Amino acid sequence: QLHLQESGPRLAKSSETLSLTCTVSGGSISITNFFWGWLRQPPGKGLEWIGSSHYGGSTYYNPSLESRGTISVDTSQNRFSLRLTSATAADTAVYYCARQSGVSGDLEHFDYWGLGTLVTVSS
């Protein structure tokens, strides 16, 4: 059974970079027809997709993030990471990592998720 777990600072400073890591266990991150994604849910709001990356290098981001996000996959450690620059209070949210089915140009559903971690951005 695949297991994903988010880790990283629970507090980020405004204008600085928010960083999280998702460790994958129970399966390889180097798998062809799957991407590795980040999503978030601000308090009282709906879920927002941040972006997804394939171990081969293809990466897709939500245009609403205005190029502030970077997702990288580390096959040697079987984990992937998120960096979100110029953080503001609006980035305060529960952040989830998840595996996304699909191929380049055709991203589909998310079949395994982490528990989520609350990150608060404050000055």
Add this chain to the structure above:
Amino acid sequence: QSVLTQPPSVSAAPGQKVTISCSGSSSNIGNNFVSWYQHLSGTAPKLLIYDNNKRPSGIPDRFSGSKSGASATLAITGLQTGDEADYFCGTWDTSLSAAVFGAGTKVTVL
């Protein structure tokens, strides 16, 4: 404001049926597959339905999905107390070039 529209809550007695609607547009539900997720407090979201109406291994057939035009529906039959959770729909939006979701529907078993 979520791109996909879901009712905030639905409820029914044990053993009964509930349906949850998910409304979108031609740029999302109308031309892409819909998936449904169950989120119990304190646990990881779980995939219930993908490709409009397919169930992953281990998901009971009490859960079913359908799609018509720019709307999708999740049905839960034989409602159990363990089904109390938030349920949300998701799909790809071709115009936004992004995965989009509904705000979620809370299911209460009376």
